Amino acid sequence: MKQKKAINVQDKNVSQINIRNSNIELLRIISMLFIILGHFIMQGGIFENYRNTNHIFPYILGFGSSISVNIFLIIGTWFMVDKDFKSERVVKLYSQVFFYTTIITTILVVSGLSIPIKDIFRGYFPFFGRALWFSSAYITLMLLTPYLKRIFNIGEKKLYQLLCLMFVFISVVSTFPDLQQNYLCNTLWFAFVYLLVGWFKLYKYNKIKVKNKWLFLISGLSIYLFLITIMYCFKENNVITTIALQYLNDIKTIPNFLCAIFISLFFLELTPHNNKIINFISKPTFGIYIIHQVPALIPTLWFGLFRVSEFYNFEYFILYLIIVVFLVYIFGAIIDYIRNKFIEPIWINTSLFNKLCILIDNFYK
Numbered sequence: 001m002k003q004k005k006a007i008n009v010q011d012k013n014v015s016q017i018n019i020r021n022s023n024i025e026l027l028r029i030i031s032m033l034f035i036i037l038g039h040f041i042m043q044g045g046i047f048e049n050y051r052n053t054n055h056i057f058p059y060i061l062g063f064g065s066s067i068s069v070n071i072f073l074i075i076g077t078w079f080m081v082d083k084d085f086k087s088e089r090v091v092k093l094y095s096q097v098f099f100y101t102t103i104i105t106t107i108l109v110v111s112g113l114s115i116p117i118k119d120i121f122r123g124y125f126p127f128f129g130r131a132l133w134f135s136s137a138y139i140t141l142m143l144l145t146p147y148l149k150r151i152f153n154i155g156e157k158k159l160y161q162l163l164c165l166m167f168v169f170i171s172v173v174s175t176f177p178d179l180q181q182n183y184l185c186n187t188l189w190f191a192f193v194y195l196l197v198g199w200f201k202l203y204k205y206n207k208i209k210v211k212n213k214w215l216f217l218i219s220g221l222s223i224y225l226f227l228i229t230i231m232y233c234f235k236e237n238n239v240i241t242t243i244a245l246q247y248l249n250d251i252k253t254i255p256n257f258l259c260a261i262f263i264s265l266f267f268l269e270l271t272p273h274n275n276k277i278i279n280f281i282s283k284p285t286f287g288i289y290i291i292h293q294v295p296a297l298i299p300t301l302w303f304g305l306f307r308v309s310e311f312y313n314f315e316y317f318i319l320y321l322i323i324v325v326f327l328v329y330i331f332g333a334i335i336d337y338i339r340n341k342f343i344e345p346i347w348i349n350t351s352l353f354n355k356l357c358i359l360i361d362n363f364y365k
Helices: 003-008 011-018 022-043 058-060 065-080 088-110 117-122 132-152 155-177 183-207 214-232 238-249 254-269 275-280 285-292 296-307 316-347 351-364
Strands: none
Touching: 022 058, 022 065, 022 254, 022 275, 022 285, 022 296, 022 316, 058 214, 058 316, 065 132, 065 183, 065 238, 065 254, 065 316, 088 117, 088 132, 088 285, 088 316, 088 351, 132 155, 132 285, 155 183, 155 254, 214 238, 214 254, 238 254, 285 316
């Protein structure tokens, strides 16, 4: 059976493919808000300096970013497995990354700010300098999809066995302490998630019979809150804290991935609907991620623009934290909408854009 037919035969999947499911788009928005929140807390030095009576709130809010990254990946692959490979998507995504990293880095350098040479290099060579690791791994995944799609044709049993092997060598191994993330391992993880999501949509999604979908959400949040509790209660114990921190921060570990899967399943099991406002708000999420994580901008954003160091002991710091996150999302969305409206249409009609697309297409031919 051809892979494309196998996906379309399932009625439950068709409802997801034919309309833009706003439940998933809402989850995309929530995930990006938590990613921004986690970046602000980690990069703003809040754990080291915030000592208010509500110190537990940064723990609850800040460590959700890596789980949100996994959710963001699951959402992306959920739609990607149904689409045919198009070089235009790859060129557009890399162009988006390159545009923001180079423009923002140049503006900051010209402004006379002291920018480390390493961050300047990473800004001008965003893929090789890995300015944004998620973008690099995601673009690599997109380039691998023509080969990964062929794996769906090996049959359910062999695909399941392959997924089990990949899970053991990537997720189980990563669950042990002291193993660090790197580009190759992240790329393998992205490929694993892509194949897992494809297997799930092909063979399992339409067979799910859940009496109470809220059990998915409760299970996901319970795993997360358990790890947070361990982190907070045993913060003086380096061994326990290190393990809990790894499970929260490493997207490849079993607890992190299970948490992301359960939360994603809850939103996927909700009755599909199409809300234009939610869809509109969710559209620039990837651009928002790129903008606020340009290496040269990070210290200027948190310590210069939002002056986080002046609010460490602010009585309503949590309120300040939430306001900052929404401001980053809103202004990032505005910037990305402007780029999409006025700059991208010009770029995709240039001969260089077309030549890059032809070059990629010829490679696969």
